[in-house]
Amino acid sequence: MTAVLPAGPRKVLPFLFRRTAPPASLPSRTDHSMRQSLGFYAMVAGLFLAIVDTQLVTSSMKEIQGGLSAGLDEIGWVQSAYLIGEIVMIALAGTLSRAVGTRLLFTLSAIGFAVASLLCGMASSLGEMTAARALQGFLGGAMIPTLFAANILMFPPAKQVRMTVLIGLVATLAPTIGPALGGMVTQALSWRWLFFITVLPGLAVAWAVWLLVDIDKGDKAALRNFDSFGASLLAISLGSLQYVLHEGPRLQWLDDGSIRALLLAAALAGALLVWRCLWQPAAILNLGVFRNRNFTLGCLFNFALGAGLFVGDYLMAQYLGRVRGLNSEQIGYTLLVTGAFEVLGAPVSLWLATRVDPRYVLALGYALFASGLYLATGMTADWDFDELFWSQAVRGFSLMLCFVPVTGLALGTLSAGQVRDASGLFSLTRNLGGAIGLAWVATAFEDRTVLHRSRLAESLDAFDPQVQDRLAGIAAELSDVIRQDPDLAALRVMSDIVNLQAEVMAFNDLLLMLAGIMAVAVLLLPFVRRTAAA
Missing domain, CATH: 1.20.1250.20 (MFS general substrate transporter like domains)
Structure with missing residues (x-):
């Protein structure tokens, strides 16, 4: 006698069995021509721009504060806004890369970073600067995880190690030299040039990546099925958490009403996000x-x-x-x-x-x-x-x-x-x-x-x-x-x-x-x- 079994585990916990098949256009890892290598180096330059910008402003906060007529307790938003935008995009980058393709995502990220940098340099108030910095972090944040994936997709294992060393050098050196570089730029020119100097390099990275990189193609089905609700939960959860972590020590943590509210928002949105990723086959994050x-x-x-x-x-x-x-x-x-x-x-x-x-x-x-x-x-x-x-x-x-x-x-x-x-x-x-x-x-x-x-x-x-x-x-x-x-x-x-x-x-x-x-x-x-x- 054949027993009737309940729904299998694939329907109970789909994330455990979810697999992302590589698209048919995915190139062989042995296809590492000089053109592809030059494109990868351009992506590494984009990584440097995205990371160094987190520390470039730290040595010039007093000058930026004076230029924007901001209070001492407000100027921290120049740093916080960037980090909030960046951490949200880092989490979203995998899904977006699958939907539109690595080359297009990285190119748009570099262009958006450059445009947002220009807006930062032109900001005349703290509100304008905060919005521009959040946009800069969000748009530029895709360059960081996309590069890690590109290394695995573009090169065979033997060359991956060499490229990982290069990525590591850039990722760890950029925040180290950022304060010194920022201080020199501010003294030689002005604090606005902390942002202006990244505009042309950002556009150059976008141009080089678009011409030289050809890793994969976007998946239109993934774009049509994009989990916008999950993306909203992700943004609320990570954005609120980043704010709480950055501002919590200054505001005495739970003594402040905004910290309590945002901590609750981060917890609720995070719990809903995890639940959705566990049960939704096409969720924004692949926890599998x-x-x-x-x-x-x-x-x-x-x-x-x-x-x-x-x-x-x-x-x-x-x-x-x-x-x-x-x-x-x-x-x-x-x-x-x-x-x-x-x-x-x-x-x-x-x-x-x-x-x-x-x-x-x-x-x-x-x-x-x-x-x-x-x-x-x-x-x-x-x-x-x-x-x-x-x-x-x-x-x-x-x-x-x-x-x-x-x-x-x-x-x-x-x-x-x-x-x-x-x-x-x-x-x-x-x-x-x-x-x-x-x-x-x-x-x-x-x-x-x-x-x-x-x-x-x-x-x-x-x-x-x-x-x-x-x-x-x-x-x-x-x-x-x-x-x-x-x-x-x-x-x-x-x-x-x-x-x-x-x-x-x-x-x-x-x-x-x-x-x-x-x-x-x-x-x-x-x-x-x-x-x-x-």
Whole structure:
């Protein structure tokens, strides 16, 4: 007797069985002519423009604030708007690439980025700048994940490794040199040229990609069946989350009504989005790629790398600015040590990737990254370029040893049809790691500073002869300048010294915690399936 079975699992959880078949026009991975290679290099240039623009403005915020007549608590929107637009497009890029084709999407993204850059440079108010920056981040954001997919689709495995090294160099160098480059441009010209200088390069990238790249064709059926409701949920969820993470520390998190409202919106929209992706066969996100264990673990490693990369640079920049008193341009030059050693680490990562099990390279990279952070945990208020050199050098050298194997493990074992969906999710995890890490560190820094300040204050006994001698010495030094009450001035100076030392101790705490996160990530390696060296 034949039993009547209920609806099969394909109808119950369609995302588990959803596969994206490669289109018939997809070229062979061995078809890597000089024309295609030049087109790929043009795409790499577009990646540089999209990433460097996130940091290009950081060293010129005061000038932009003055030019737009914006308040100190408002100017952060110049950065927030870009990040919100970018993170939404990164998640959407896979679906859009499938619908219109890689070449058209990248070309439109580069043109849109250039036009939005022009609008940013012409902005006369904070509102205009915020809208233009959101548009710039959204339109330019497609260039980031599309490039990762293009690498897998265009080249055979042996050449993919070399191109992954190039992508990694650009993706990690761009935010490092951004502040220094931005400072130079603003001093030589004006802050508006931070945006104008990217217009012509953006148009040149669009022209080159349109002429030289021919990877695939758009799927009209995918375009007709585009999940607009899912895209709306995605935009609400990620946009709200990015705002909460960026503005939460400044607004004291749940104490602010807008943060509570947007956090609720992000949670509800995110839950509906996941539900829709689980049950809708043609949903905006293909969660079926997470069935690949290496891709899932690669995303977790990428999340940790995003946190380590963005938070590590942030902590170094904040220390040099708050404690050492350097300006943004000087900070940028100091942090170039990290970039220089990234370049030195590139050929080493390429050599290892072609000869050694990627899991071992990954373990070495994350261990070195954690070690580089740990080397900085003994900072004092007097550390400068020389004392920070080896910490930055080790961290910079290790970056390529992390980036190359993580990208290969995550995307290298997927089919050609899955790569475009997966590349957006993969890039998204790195951005989320950085956003969540920065939100955490902004809050934790204040908490740790308050803790250390209270402990240092408790250890200072007003009747201690050493404390009294120190106060007397400060008062004597100030007596020629402040004649009314040098003793009160000495107490204020002592308070500033305590605050400074508390901040240094907080920086050390956070660097140690971050090093621990990077080290703990290595514990995931036993779960990674072995893949052969390229």
